[in-house]
Amino acid sequence: MNTYFFDDNINPETMNSLVEKLNSMEGEVDLWFTTEGGQTQSMEYLIHYLNSRKEEITVTVVDRLWSAGTLLLLDFEGKLKLGRVDTIMFHMWDRQRYPLRKWQGMSDDKIQKQDLENNLEMSKKLREKKILNKKQIKKFLRGEDVTLYKKEIQKLKQIYENNKN
Numbered sequence: 001m002n003t004y005f006f007d008d009n010i011n012p013e014t015m016n017s018l019v020e021k022l023n024s025m026e027g028e029v030d031l032w033f034t035t036e037g038g039q040t041q042s043m044e045y046l047i048h049y050l051n052s053r054k055e056e057i058t059v060t061v062v063d064r065l066w067s068a069g070t071l072l073l074l075d076f077e078g079k080l081k082l083g084r085v086d087t088i089m090f091h092m093w094d095r096q097r098y099p100l101r102k103w104q105g106m107s108d109d110k111i112q113k114q115d116l117e118n119n120l121e122m123s124k125k126l127r128e129k130k131i132l133n134k135k136q137i138k139k140f141l142r143g144e145d146v147t148l149y150k151k152e153i154q155k156l157k158q159i160y161e162n163n164k165n
Contacts, residue, residue: 001028002026002027002028002030003029003030004022004025004030006018006031006032006034006035007034007035007063009036009037009038010035010037010038010039010042010046011042012042014038015042015045019045022053022057027056028056028057029053030057030058030060031058031060032083033059033060033065034062034063035065035066035067035068035069036066036067037067037089038067038069039068040068040071040093043069043071043072050076050078051075051077054076054078054079055078058078058080059076060083061081061083061085062084064085064086064088065089067090068093073131074122074131082153082157082161086150087148088148088156089145089146089147090132090140090145090146090147090148091145092115092141092143093118095111119141123137123141126140131159
């Protein structure tokens with residue numbers, strides 16, 4: 001079995017590098033994963049790759065899983081283990097906006113509306129998978145960070161493992 005430890009921010013460079021590394025490994029892979037987050041599109045790219053090898057790759061989350069990294073809990077279809085995880089942090093995603101610039105041919109209001117729709121879809125998944133409770137979902141939708149600590153992660157670990165079986 002191959003093993004690899006990933007501990008970095010999520011961006012195109014780190015995700016391309018990780019995919020290249022995993023691509024060079026044949027057979028079963030145990031990917032240990034911790035991140036403070038980064039770009040959602042880059043994380044979606046990684047998950048797309050991981051799902052294409054979901055029978056071979058096990059993801060073991062350790063230490064922290066923040067921001068864009070939490071998409072693993074929602075969209076990874078393979079075997080995912082929650083190891084010794086201290087914090088999992090969710091928050092709404094939005095794009096960096098430049099309120100003083102006049103965008104050519106792009107509506108800032110429409111982009112913001114699309115971001116809100118994407119976050120509503122995410123909150124629906126978080127609720128359906130029982131990752132966050134109603135109170136936490138409300139906090140998430142107010143734009144606040146929702147951080148799970150060891151006690152909540154232990155409960156999540158049990159729920160998540162039961163859903164995977």
